[in-house]
Amino acid sequence: MPRPSWDEYFMAITDQVGQRSTCTRRHIGAVLVKDKRILATGYNGVPSGLKHCDEVGCLREQRGIPSGTQHELCRGIHAEQNAVIQAARHGIAIDGATVYCTHQPCVLCAKILINAGIKEIIFREPYPDDLSTEMLAEAGVGATRFTGGAGE
Numbered sequence: 220m221p222r223p224s225w226d227e228y229f230m231a232i233t234d235q236v237g238q239r240s241t242c243t244r245r246h247i248g249a250v251l252v253k254d255k256r257i258l259a260t261g262y263n264g265v266p267s268g269l270k271h272c273d274e275v276g277c278l279r280e281q282r283g284i285p286s287g288t289q290h291e292l293c294r295g296i297h298a299e300q301n302a303v304i305q306a307a308r309h310g311i312a313i314d315g316a317t318v319y320c321t322h323q324p325c326v327l328c329a330k331i332l333i334n335a336g337i338k339e340i341i342f343r344e345p346y347p348d349d350l351s352t353e354m355l356a357e358a359g360v361g362a363t364r365f366t367g368g369a370g371e
Contacts, residue, residue, distance in 0.1 A: 225255060226319075226341060226365055226367075227367065229250055229252055229257075229319040229341075230319055230341070230343060230365050232248075232250050232257070232260075232319070233248040233249060233250050233319045233320060233321045233343075234248060234321060235248065236248030236249065236250060236260045236261070236262050236298070237262050237263075237298065237321050238262075239262045239264070240262045240263050240264050240298075241264045241265070241271035241272055241273045241274075242263045242264060242272055242273075242277075242295055243272050243273055243276070243277045243280070244277060244279070244280075244286075245263065245322070246262070246263070246321075247262060247263045247297065247298040247320070247321050247322050248260065248261070248262050248298055248320070248321050249261045249262070249298035249299045249301070249302040249318055249319065249320045249321075250302065250318070250319045250320075251302050251303070251306060251313050251316045251317075251318050251337075252316060252317050252318070252319060253313070253315060253316040253317070258306055258311050258313055258316055259302045259303075259305040259306035259309070259311055259313070260302055260305065261297075261298045261299060261300065261301030261302030261303070261304070261305055262298045262301060263295050263296065263297050263298045263301070264295050264296065264301070265294045265295050265296070266296060269294065272294055272295060275294075278292065278293060278294050279292060279293055287325075287346070287347060287348065290325055290326075290327050291327075297324075297325065297327065297328050298320065298321070298322075299318060299320060299324050299328040299331065299332060300327075300328060300331055302318065303331055303332070303335050313335055313336065313337065314335070314336030315336055315338050316336070316337055316338065317337070317338065317339040317340070317341060318332060318337050318339075318340050318341070319341050319342075319365075320340060320341070320342040320343070321342070321343055321344060322342055322343070322344040322345075322346050323340075323342040323344065323345050323346040323348070323351070323362065323364070324340060324342070324346070324348075324351055324355075324362075325346060325348050325351055326348050326350045326351040326354065328351075329348075329350075329351040329354050329355050329360075330354065332355075332360065333354065333355065333358045333360055337360060338360060338361070339360065339361040339362075339363070340355065340360060340361065340362040340363070341363050341365050342362070342363075342364060342365065343364070343365050345364060
């Protein structure tokens, strides 16, 4: 078995991180990396101490909210947001880091990643959010779809 590239390695880890998710819709993982070193990870799920969606049901499904709309109407926090929060809680500087994600970030996550100083996003699954793509491009944050290795 050939040795995985760095992108393959970190993307495989995002899949493992995403398996911690308790979301009933998607299991998403994010890994913040700088200088080939993992800084923080995150997966989508509710804030600490709250009942998980796999226990109480999906608020978005209960209210009939279509995918890709009204992100604020959800009990969960996105994987990218949780990775940034974990870094902040533990005093880990992430300016200039790369984030590896199982899915392309939504506009809410894009804005957070821009302000956190993330320089590059590598994701596997596309997510139809034109505003996210436009804002990342305007900010000079690279966003590249990963098409090889684990998960394919």
